Amino acid sequence: xxxxxxxxxxxxxxxxxxxxxxxxxxxxxxxxxxxxxxxxxxxxxxxxxxxxxxxxxxxxxxxxxxxxxxxxxxxxxxxxxxxxxxxxxxxxxxxxxxxxxxxxxxxxxxxxxxxxxxxxxxxxxxxxxxxxxxxxxxxxxxxxxxxxxxxxxxxxxxxxxxxxxxxxxxxxxxxxxxxxxxxxxxxxxxxxxxxxxxxxxxxxxxxxxxxxxxxxxxxxxxxxxxxxxxxxxxxxxxxxxxxxxxxxxxxxxxxxxxxxxxxxxxxxxxxxxxxxxxxxxxxxxxxxxxxxxxxxxxxxxxx
Numbered sequence: 001x002x003x004x005x006x007x008x009x010x011x012x013x014x015x016x017x018x019x020x021x022x023x024x025x026x027x028x029x030x031x032x033x034x035x036x037x038x039x040x041x042x043x044x045x046x047x048x049x050x051x052x053x054x055x056x057x058x059x060x061x062x063x064x065x066x067x068x069x070x071x072x073x074x075x076x077x078x079x080x081x082x083x084x085x086x087x088x089x090x091x092x093x094x095x096x097x098x099x100x101x102x103x104x105x106x107x108x109x110x111x112x113x114x115x116x117x118x119x120x121x122x123x124x125x126x127x128x129x130x131x132x133x134x135x136x137x138x139x140x141x142x143x144x145x146x147x148x149x150x151x152x153x154x155x156x157x158x159x160x161x162x163x164x165x166x167x168x169x170x171x172x173x174x175x176x177x178x179x180x181x182x183x184x185x186x187x188x189x190x191x192x193x194x195x196x197x198x199x200x201x202x203x204x205x206x207x208x209x210x211x212x213x214x215x216x217x218x219x220x221x222x223x224x225x226x227x228x229x230x231x232x233x234x235x236x237x238x239x240x241x242x243x244x245x246x247x248x249x250x251x252x253x254x255x256x257x258x259x260x261x262x263x264x265x266x267x268x269x270x271x272x273x274x275x276x277x278x279x280x281x282x283x284x285x286x287x288x289x290x291x292x293x294x295x296x297x298x299x300x301x302x303x
Contacts, residue, residue, distance in 0.1 A: 109285070
């Protein structure tokens with residue numbers, strides 16, 4: 001059995017006759033018949049039955065037909081990827097992600113990506129997890145980076161990084177003097193939190209439930225910059241990713257502490273539509289994040 005025989009078998013199955021398959025492949029009818037006969041002799045099985053002047057594919061022939069399609073699809077995908085790899089990457093890639101991702105992950109990621117692929121235009125849209133899913137499913141975005149979990153049968157989800165969530169307070173807050181706080185010390189604190197329904201909020205609410213804390217939520221917002229601003233004016237404390245506060249903590253504008261017990265971690269992952277072959281720009285963007293992750297401030301120094 002060889003590729004030519006698989007190609008002929010597929011042509012016969014799709015056209016319905018040896019003659020039509022020959023025309024399609026620029027072969028004589030006798031050459032097509034001979035190759036099918038050789039295939040049947042090798043397998044000791046008929047691949048087509050002659051029924052009432054027509055052809056009916058047998059189970060053995062159907063199995064070979066499916067094999068033929070897989071083989072030629074793989075060959076075409078490999079050929080296309082080789083050709084594409086020789087070409088300068090150009091065009092547009094549309095990224096979508098949560099607010100924290102857009103502020104702290106996408107800038108260094110896009111900078112690294114553009115350094116290698118300067119002819120690609122990168123468009124960024126901040127969005128909630130629900131909108132990320134909707135935009136990807138509609139084709140309005142090519143690639144998302146979102147807080148997990150995300151479950152949708154039409155999407156592929158690939159975990160990409162983990163971020164530590166820490167307590168953040170104003171420098172004057174009584175808890176600011178501590179490197180580690182106990183869950184019970186948070187029981188009466190006013191909280192400024194991510195909006196209800198977000199995956200980040202769910203992670204924090206699971207911590208509250210485990211710790212038997214009924215939080216007093218004074219404000220909620222999707223914008224981590226607003227959260228930090230409200231914490232600075234002492235409206236409340238919050239729990240946010242370390243990378244979102246690293247600059248302010250270093251400048252003495254905010255203070256952070258770990259919460260004793262099981263570390264609070266949120267996982268972020270790539271999300272895109274299921275596809276037999278991803279666009280090269282998408283593959284390259286995902287690869288670039290692997291280079292950038294070690295530079296991100298995902299946990300406090302020494303943590």
